[in-house]
Amino acid sequence: MTAAIRENATRDTATASSVRPVPTGLPRLLSATGRPMDLAAHMQVHGQTPYRGGPQMLIHTIESAGLTGRGGAAFPTHRKLTAVADQRGPRVVVGNGAEGEPASDKDKTLLWSSPHLVLDGLQLAAEAVGARKVHLYVHREPALEAHLDSALHERAIAGLDRIAVNLVSAPPRFLAGEESALASRVEGGAALPRLTPPRIFERGVHGAPTLVQNVETLAQLALISRYGAAWFRGIGTEAEPGSMLTTVRLADGSGGVAETPIGTPIAELLRLAQHPAQAVLVGGYHGAWLCGEQARRLTLSNADLRPLGAAVGAGVLAALPADRCGVVESARVVRYLALESAGQCGPCLNGLPLIADSLAQLANHRSAPSARGDLARWSKLVERRGACHHPDGTVRFLRSALTVFAEEVALHEAGRCSASTYEPFLPIPAGSPEHKNDWS
């Protein structure tokens, strides 16, 4: 089993000299068999880690591919790589697998299915930015950590990794995956957000320029470095090329993680024709609600979603069935978000619980007359006044809920509701006393 290791290629063609067939269609990231790919399986499908032989060389290919971050912000990956590579001093790379979002399972699934793609991506990114320290950051979970440990062990035996990967475990908090909280945790402290600027790419882990990339982005990077930019652009849209992992929750409660080309119609992903929804949540708990009719007409792409104040984010799609109450579901989410505040900044610490409380009262038909005005005022007071974007995301979610569920809000203010069940639909983790205070 020999592999053509791409050396110094400025062009990104999948040439005939490769002995490995270029994969077509899906899946790209996830295992085709549905079972986790160990090193042997990974090598059989993808071959050796295609080191370029020096820093910066991969970046041009990534730029041609048009890869954007799959962690939620969709920031052009080549720009992040360049930003870190251009800094002075020892650089650090961290793979971020701590998705934090209860409604998202994609990072966890990817790490189970194809750990070697992620680990390849880590090494290649480290080579591209000239880093000497590499960390992989995942939520604390003994089974997953053992799985990753054994993958790293396989690679160590095969001599694949040029830099040893340090596995760092993150607390089960919503904000654990936030860049500055990640840096703080990797340094050994609590996973609490810090004030930025300075941004992580300038001063991150122990003050060093740090590249933080979502694990899916790293896996995509590992594929692009083998099969090229043209291959990557083979699916998806012109503006947003490639595939992405989505976590879907259909209106009948079924769902899971799926890999799909960007630009797939939401109706297809959620099978809205068979399982109609009154509304669709796009982008997770810092995302936005869309009403059912809107969602039926849109594709999963920022081109379609941004004009409506939503975004693809980390690919979470949840379809709310007609028998549920959007106000009650949203109140549960906002309560969760308020409890997940780091509590470091006055406006967030004070404002989010008040917002959550007011929304809960509305959900329970005990809304005060001043509630609408209060919610609007508090939303304005918490936005952009924290060290991180937690209050901003919460307000975005809240505003979309009040808009999309406006009829339901009016019903609740009149002491009524149109739902037939309050059975929880969106996943909200149950908090334990330890959980509430544990940030490390």
Place this chain on the structure above:
Amino acid sequence: MISGTAFWFASRATGVISLILFSIVAILGILVNRQGRLPGLPRFAVTGLHRNLSLLTVVFLGTHIVTAIVDGYAHIPWLSTVVPFTSGYERFWIGLGTVAVDLFAALIVTSLLRDRLKPSVWRAIHWLAYVSYPVIVVHSLGAYKDLRSGWLLALTMATVFAVVTAIGYRVVDARSAVPRPARVPEQFLQADQVRADDVRTDDVRTDKAGSLR
């Protein structure tokens, strides 16, 4: 020529005043830290008083040191201003005074430069105030025997009592203050669980058969 006694008297008098001033400055510092107010004064006046009185303390402290050295009787070398335990006279008690001066100088200098320092650095050095206070008190009682009896003792004990009370208040208040991340659940005044209340289903969204569209 001014007699040695005059300098010596001046030194002890300014020493007592410095002790009292430092005590007031310390209490004001604790007040600032606990976001306390002085009746009728804006918040910035509490901070302002804390700073201005500390600078006044520098003046009295400086006089206290200079007069002690210039008075020839005790043969305290100029070096002893900054290097502790180098005085021939009352080496230990004067030495403690020098330690207090060094600590106080660190407090003053860092505070004059505080907008140029990292907040964590300034904070760490300012904690030395708690270290310097007992040093000052012990130096005062040790070097000036008259403080150990009569109205001077009463005065000293009163200031010590005031400062210790302020420190005690700070410790108790700080302990009841919950660190911010843990404060989050407590901000929930009502902790209202969103649950199913008895609800009337509105007719608008139900068709005739009673099921929801």
Place this chain on the structure above:
Amino acid sequence: MHERLRVNPILCSGHGLCAELLPEQIDLDEWGYPLLSDEPVPTALRPLARRAVNDCPVLALMLVAAP
């Protein structure tokens, strides 16, 4: 060079001195935390702004170059 005020919300514990010293640029919200003006600090108010930065008990207030 134009400067504007910026606060570190993690350090800020709502002492409120800054709003007393510089009400033209700093207001307090209903929880006692500063609402800063986006406008650059006018030259006439610079000394007061410098004083507010210096007097903040937790050094949370900063003057930064206005973009």
